[in-house]
Amino acid sequence: MIIDRLFAEIDLKALINNYMLLKELSHGKDIYAVVKADAYGHGSVPCSLALEEAGCNHFAVTVLKEAIELREAGVKGEILVFGKTDSRNIDLINRYGITQTVDSYDYALALNLQNTSINVQINIDTGMSRLGIMLHKEEDLENVFQEVYKISRLKNLKITGMYSHFTSADSDIDYTNKQKHLFDKLLEKLKKEEIDYGKAHLKNSGGIIEIDDVKYDISRAGIALYGYPPVPTKQDFLPVMSLYSKVIAIRNIDVGDGVSYGRTYIASEKMKVATIAIGYADGYMRILSNNDYFFYKGYKLQVLGRVCMGLTMVDVTGVDIHEGDFVEIFGKNKSLEDMAKRAHTITYELLTNMSKPRVDRVFIK
Ligand SMILES: Cc1ncc(COP(=O)(O)O)c(C=O)c1O
Structure with a gap:
């Protein structure tokens, strides 16, 4: 059908340009391409396939449905689900080879009881008060360690990663460093006690630009990947x-x-x-x-x-x-940033608004 109304032109070359810049900022380490919410409105399947062709091996989404869509479309890399999948869907997690986040021992136990082997990553809440094992202060360290230890003993779950999420990487460097300190302390303790937590990751787009620490195995980028770094940067990110x-x-x-x-x-x-x-x-x-x-x-x-x-x-x-x-x-x-200010919102919301079925997409390779 001829486009007779509204369309989003998605420049996949710009997407790859931004991915390469983020890798450069990460000293060559890979990033999770955060392609949740239909890749922030850009179309998760074409974007993920293009990124995979450019060397990206890691993808992150919110819900299992999004992960399955990517797998069925031929994405081969790791797909991490940030959200909380109903434990009764564990056979799907296993069948599609998806990595599930666990945010507590209780949830991990519920998954383990289904008697199906899956890969999991542990979310540590260092300040978002949203999902994850709570580590808001150093005094909580021992309890968090014990919870992670118990998860590591569950026979059907293989821990392949551990992560936390910044609340204010774009606005409060002191608080960002506080979160980083707590996460680092936990990693240190787990290492000392020889608990294998797999890959450690912490930085989002703002964190990748603001924090130059090579300790982490990988980062997770969404908004910068789509051309809108949330903090000033010298790199030439392009709107996708x-x-x-x-x-x-x-x-x-x-x-x-x-x-x-x-x-x-x-x-x-x-x-x-x-x-x-x-x-x-x-x-x-x-x-x-x-x-x-x-x-x-x-x-x-x-x-x-x-x-x-x-x-x-x-x-x-x-x-x-x-x-x-x-x-x-x-x-x-x-400028989308200018429009976001006028609308009293953020670029993220304006972009994800464009996942409506009425908005056609044209991909430029
Ligand atoms: C857990 C997690 N990691 C990474 C990201 C990507 O963040 P950004 O788009 O700021 O790079 C998000 C998005 O909100 C997220 O929820």
């Missing part, structure tokens, strides 16, 4: 997704005419208005009403009035633009 939508109508309006629901925009002069095929049902947030622009051949086309479910109007006065032309919503010429 550019979003375009079609002009589907153009009209001239008079002084006093309103635009869109509620008439929150009233023309104070004669104007030319274009209707663009994108709205909040496509992931283009309603909070951007009267507060964003689209890019077209060097022009910034101001959004006029409220964003509708599938349509948004922009000012094209004096612009040589026609029905059927495409405008850029964000990407190579229009």
